[in-house]
Amino acid sequence: MKFALFARWVDRRALTSVLLTCLSIVGFSWLAKAADSGQVRVEGRPGAIRCVTEGPCELRNEITGQTVRWVIGCSGSPSVAPGLEAFVKAVPGGLAVEVPATLKPSVTWEPGSVRFSWQVPGASASAGGGLFDSFSPPAYPLGPGDKLLITVYNVPDMSQSVVVDPNSNITFPVLGKVSVKDLTVNDLQHRMEDLLRQYVKEPQVNIQLLEYGSRYVNVLGEVATPGRIPLKGALRILDAISQAGGFTSKAGDVEIQRANAQGQLESKTFTQEQLLTGSVHDSNIYVLDQDVINVLPVKSVFVSGEVKNPGSFPYTKDLTLLRAVALAGGFTQWAKKDRVDILRQKGDKPLVVHVNASKIEKGKIDDVPLQPDDHVVVHARKFF
Secondary structure, three states: OHHHHHHHHOOHHHHHHHHHHHHHHHOOEEEEOOOOOOOEEEEEEOOEEEEEEOOOEEEEEEEEOOEEEEEEEOOOOOEEOOOOOOOEEEEOOEEEEEEEHHHOOEEEEEOOEEEEEOOOOOOOOOOHHHHHOOOOOOOOOOOOOOEEEEEEOOOHHHOEEEEOOOOOEEEEOOOEEEEOOOOOHHHHHHHHHHHHOOOOOOOOEEEEEEEOOOOEEEEEEOEOOOEEEEOOOOOEHHHHHHHOOOEOOOEEEEEEEEEOOOOOEEEEEEOHHHHHHOOOOOOOOEOOOOOEEEEEEOOEEEEEEOEOOOEEEEOOOOOEHHHHHHHOOOEOOOEEEEEEEEEEEEOOEEEEEEEOHHHHHOOOOOOOEOOOOOEEEEEEOOOO
């Protein structure tokens, strides 16, 4: 009787979510149905991917060792976005999504699609600023195309550079093929030492990641050579900007865009001053795979009319009307100081602020702080 009363309080959708979570834990199989043809398209980024189905598709779940595996059956060839090769594999009759259990993967059902989410090393998936708390170097699982330098200190002749092949294997002297599937660099180092113990006494292995094969960030805006920057080990924001040629003379604030666990883009903006002089714990953070770094143009104000050198001038937080006029060479002899207009955009509507600059000069009223993109217009006096 108590259970029946409790069930009435439970929302059916919530109960369904609980049941699906339980089924995922025990590795049960279920059927996901969509509409017509059975095609699957996989998009997103590590930590937040979305499988879009265009027809009936079978989805089964299993746990093997330390890996959670979902297998999606489909009739056609699946389409997988670049950069997901370490987690999405082609299998007979469809594809498999494989995520280390330590990353706490989860699945969310949506109309016509399924979302897979997990924790990305080096980043928090929590709301707000936590998404950008990447203060530690990210440790991604190794995947096809990754370049490694493996050094065996006891046996220098055995040291060499290797590239992870499409099957997530490397080839190394004595050992032959070694699987790196789901392993980070540190994991592989321990595994190599274990494997080499049968040939080398107390092997000491060091592995340096030279370049990720399919991981990158995009650097856009006011940099010398905007474009895609491959991740070569761990990079901070300024490292990525440096690889894109550095700031231009018009560079201002830096915006970083990053996908959250639901695949939605969030952004955070840092000033150049924060990046260049601030602590790494509040500014120059590590970038993650598929981040977008946008170097915004420097904010400006415009001064026109009866000033000696009208034009555009960089905006600073302490910029006021009289300081902007000073940057423009000062008033001309024809300036009507008691009627200076500040043209400002407020939302979707233009705003005109009338200012008596003559009273500011005499100390009768306070100087007026300016805002980015303000346009200061100094009118001319009329003599008739």
